[in-house]
Amino acid sequence: MAIIVKFDPSKCQGYANCLIEAPEIWDFDEDNDVALLIQDVVPDSLRVKAEASARGCPAHAITVENQSDA
Amino acid sequence: MRNVVVVGASLAGVNAIEGLRERGFMGQITLVGAEHHLPYDRPPLSKEALTDGVEAGRLALRPAAWYEEQGVTLRLGEPARALDPATKRLWLDSGEQLDFDGLVVATGSSARRFAHRLCGDPARLCQLRTLDDAQRLRDQLEPGHRLVVLGAGFIGLEVAATARTLGLEVTVIDVATSPLARVLGEAGGWFSELHTAQGVDIRCGTSVDRIEPRSGGGVIVRSPGRDTLKADLFLESVGATPAVDWLIGSGLALQDGVVCGPDLRTSHPDIVAAGDVARWHNELFGESMRVEHWTNAVEQGRHAAGALLGERESYRSIPYFWTDQFAAKARFVGRADAADDIVVERGDDSAVILFGRDGRLRGALCINAPRRLARCRLAIRDGMSWADAASDLATCA
Ligand SMILES: Cc1cc2nc3c(=O)[nH]c(=O)nc-3n(C[C@H](O)[C@H](O)[C@H](O)COP(=O)(O)OP(=O)(O)OC[C@H]3O[C@@H](n4cnc5c(N)ncnc54)[C@H](O)[C@@H]3O)c2cc1C
Ligand code: SF4
Numbered sequence: 464m465a466i467i468v469k470f471d472p473s474k475c476q477g478y479a480n481c482l483i484e485a486p487e488i489w490d491f492d493e494d495n496d497v498a499l500l501i502q503d504v505v506p507d508s509l510r511v512k513a514e515a516s517a518r519g520c521p522a523h524a525i526t527v528e529n530q531s532d533a
Numbered sequence: 534m535r536n537v538v539v540v541g542a543s544l545a546g547v548n549a550i551e552g553l554r555e556r557g558f559m560g561q562i563t564l565v566g567a568e569h570h571l572p573y574d575r576p577p578l579s580k581e582a583l584t585d586g587v588e589a590g591r592l593a594l595r596p597a598a599w600y601e602e603q604g605v606t607l608r609l610g611e612p613a614r615a616l617d618p619a620t621k622r623l624w625l626d627s628g629e630q631l632d633f634d635g636l637v638v639a640t641g642s643s644a645r646r647f648a649h650r651l652c653g654d655p656a657r658l659c660q661l662r663t664l665d666d667a668q669r670l671r672d673q674l675e676p677g678h679r680l681v682v683l684g685a686g687f688i689g690l691e692v693a694a695t696a697r698t699l700g701l702e703v704t705v706i707d708v709a710t711s712p713l714a715r716v717l718g719e720a721g722g723w724f725s726e727l728h729t730a731q732g733v734d735i736r737c738g739t740s741v742d743r744i745e746p747r748s749g750g751g752v753i754v755r756s757p758g759r760d761t762l763k764a765d766l767f768l769e770s771v772g773a774t775p776a777v778d779w780l781i782g783s784g785l786a787l788q789d790g791v792v793c794g795p796d797l798r799t800s801h802p803d804i805v806a807a808g809d810v811a812r813w814h815n816e817l818f819g820e821s822m823r824v825e826h827w828t829n830a831v832e833q834g835r836h837a838a839g840a841l842l843g844e845r846e847s848y849r850s851i852p853y854f855w856t857d858q859f860a861a862k863a864r865f866v867g868r869a870d871a872a873d874d875i876v877v878e879r880g881d882d883s884a885v886i887l888f889g890r891d892g893r894l895r896g897a898l899c900i901n902a903p904r905r906l907a908r909c910r911l912a913i914r915d916g917m918s919w920a921d922a923a924s925d926l927a928t929c930a
Contacts, residue, residue, distance in 0.1 A: 478855055479864060479903035480828060483910050491903045496862070518548075518835075519828055521576065 465530045468513050470500040474524035484519045485512035504530065534634045534803075535560040537841065538623065540613045541639030541776075542566025544574070544827065545808025547594050548834025549637045554603055555835075556842055562605045563631065565623075567612035567640075570664055571597060576827055578667040579691035580857055584699060587668045613640075616783040618801040635803050635841045638780070638791050639834065642773035642809040642825060648683055649769070652744035657752055659768045661688055670768065676700030678765035681754050683741055685712035687856045689770035690724060694858040697733050704734040704762055706754075711737055717898065718871035720886045723879075724858070731859055773825060775810045788812060790823040795847035797837045805840045807833035817849040817914075818868055818895070826854040851913055864906045867896030867913045876923050885909075887926055889919035 468488060477496035482489040487509055490499040505513050510527075517525040537553060539546045542564050550562055566572070573592040582592065600607055608625070616623045616636075623631050644662040649655035659670050670692070674680070680696045682689045685707035697703045705712070705728065711721035712728075712735065725735050736759060743755040744767065751765040775790040786792040786800035790812035797805050797813055806813075808830035812823040829852055836848045854865045860882070869888035873895060877886045885905050888896035894917045897909035912922060 477862060477903070479906060480853070480855075482903060482907045483853055483864075483866065486907045486911070491907075493901075493903060515832075518831055521574070521827060 464507055466505050466507065466510055466513055467528045467530055468500060468503050468505055468517075469526045469528065470498065470503070471524045472497055474522045476522045476524075478521055480519040480521065481516040481525060484516040485509065488513055488516060498524075534558070534842065536563075536633055537561070537635040537637065538563045538565060538631055538633040539637040539639060540565045540623070540779075541637075541641055541808070541810070542568065542572045542607070542609060543639065543641055543808070544572070544594065544830040545639035545641065545810075545834040545837075546637065547572045548831050549639060549805075549807055549838045550603055550605055552835035552838025553842070556839060558838075558842060560634075562603070563608060563633075564600070564605050565608045565611060565613050565625065565631070567610070568663060568665075569610040571595075571600075571607075571609070573664055575662075576855075578664065579661060579688050580695060582667055583671050583674060583692065583695045587664060587671055589664060592664065613779050616780055616785065618784055618804055621803065633803075636805070637834075637837055637841065638785075638799065638804060638806040638810060639808050639830075639837075640776040640779070640810050641830075643776050644769070645772045645774050647769065647771045648741060648744060648767070651741060652746070652752065654746040654752075657746055657750075657767065658744070659766065661692060661768065661770060662773070670766075673766045674699055674701060675765070678702070679704065679751075679763060680766045680768065681706065681752075681762055681764035682768045682770055683707075684770040684772065685709070685721075685724075685735065685737065686715075686770060686772060687713065687854075689768065690728065690858055691856060692768055692770065693728060693733050694731070697728075697731055698859070701766075702734075703732075704736060704764075706736045706739060706741060706756060708740045709737060714871060716869055716871070717886070718869075718873070718875060720875055720877055720898065723877075723884055723886070723900065724861075727859060727861055773809070775812075775823065777810065795849075796840045796845055797833060797848050798840050803841070805837040807837035811837075813848060815849060816847050817851065820868075822852075822868070824850075824852045826852055828853045851910055853910075861900050862903075863898060863900045864903065865896065865898045866906060866910045867894075869896035869898070874919060876926060878926050885926060887922055889922065892919050893917070894919055894922035
């Protein structure tokens with residue numbers, strides 16, 4: 464089952480914690496100091512990393528859902 | 534296990550609760566905290582909360598309803614005073630006894646005090662650890678006034694930057710030869726330049742030997758061999774110590790924190806520790822460490838919950854920390870101390886500083902360079918050699 468990563472750029476404060484936790488899912492716009500979500504539908508193999516990036520975000524800008532609940 | 538008590542109502546404690554419930558723990562959970570507030574986030578206290586307002590609601594880690602949803606009994610404003618691991622009991626300040634099957638120690642750290650001994654009226658000195666401290670500090674941040682900060686650590690420098698941005702005159706005093714010297718060694722000079730360029734008076738290599746109350750409020754600060762400063766406001770920011778007073782004499786192993794094995798269990802199998810208070814053996818670095826960083830409290834809280842429920846995995850982590858000062862967003866991964874090998878690469882308003890020891894890359898400080906940070910973290914995890922790291926740095930410059 465795939466999972467869906469939701470990102471609210473308006474909450475993002477540029478901490479880059481997400482990028483640290485899951486470089487497969489995130490990139491970073493260094494000019495505007497905001498995270499970039501490169502994959503919003505993520506295979507189950509990246510679940511642990513996706514979840515770590517969500518809880519590692521001090522600004523609560525990231526949530527992770529199962530695709531079936533969406 | 535049917536009844537878990539979590540002592541310390543803050544980041545590590547809340548994440549331990551979340552970790553317990555996510556693993557299907559259905560028993561009773563009691564959260565004991567010394568402060569009256571619901572658990573809140575500390576990093577903003579030295580940054581935006583000082584400009585935008587210290588509001589318990591906005592800083593809350595979880596909404597009030599969350600505790601009810603999770604079935605958590607809150608005992609806030611009630612510090613734990615003593616513990617008996619053998620009989621699995623603890624006592625609150627009021628004398629009340631709580632029994633437990635499992636205990637999470639998450640009492641964090643408290644601001645170290647040094648300057649109050651030098652001052653006839655210590656009530657005039659501020660420190661910054663709690664929301665109440667931040668409220669008190671913010672109430673006194675008046676543009677045009679002079680703030681003297683003792684201690685050029687991360688928190689002291691953040692407050693200096695915030696206060697300067699608000700229009701105060703700011704002086705920072707530290708005994709070391711550069712800011713953040715304990716961690717960054719010479720590389721701390723970068724922060725000295727940053728602050729000086731913004732008009733902060735950085736005085737390194739000196740200390741404070743007397744602080745005298747001034748009749749109109751504030752204090753007079755005397756430093757050996759330097760001119761005397763009149764301060765409207767004095768912030769003491771000389772580091773933190775693990776909050777273990779309540780455990781002294783309990784028999785739980787303590788040594789600059791609560792001593793834990795690699796899986797975060799303490800010397801007693803049904804007691805785990807997490808966050809600023811926990812000293813554990815981090816197998817990734819092959820050393821015992823205690824980490825006072827936000828992300829560590831989140832991840833250790835969750836890991837400790839697993840350990841309490843019988844999981845035996847080691848907690849292996851690469852410490853991660855961020856600090857915002859003026860326009861500089863500095864992020865640090867790994868380990869560093871002044872004794873490491875250091876290479877510095879500077880851009881216009883960015884910098885990457887690498888720390889190595891025994892031929893291996895151990896840590897990296899990236900200022901305004903988040904992508905590089907992510908690369909460095911992988912390199913540390915993969916055990917990149919120091920020579921490769923240094924040449925990699927040169928090629929991507
Ligand atoms: C001003 C400030 C700025 C910071 N900025 C950053 C930053 O930018 N980046 C970063 O990574 N980290 C930062 N940190 C560090 C980060 O906030 C801490 O690492 C984190 O709060 C640790 O969480 P904790 O739950 O382990 O402990 P704490 O947050 O210290 O909480 C421990 C709680 O336990 C309570 N307690 C203590 N003793 C008892 C007792 N006997 N009984 C009951 N309760 C007790 C305390 O009152 C406290 O509420 C900052 C810290 C401060 C103070
Ligand atoms: S961790 Fe959160 S705040 Fe930080 S960059 Fe990622 S999304 Fe933004």
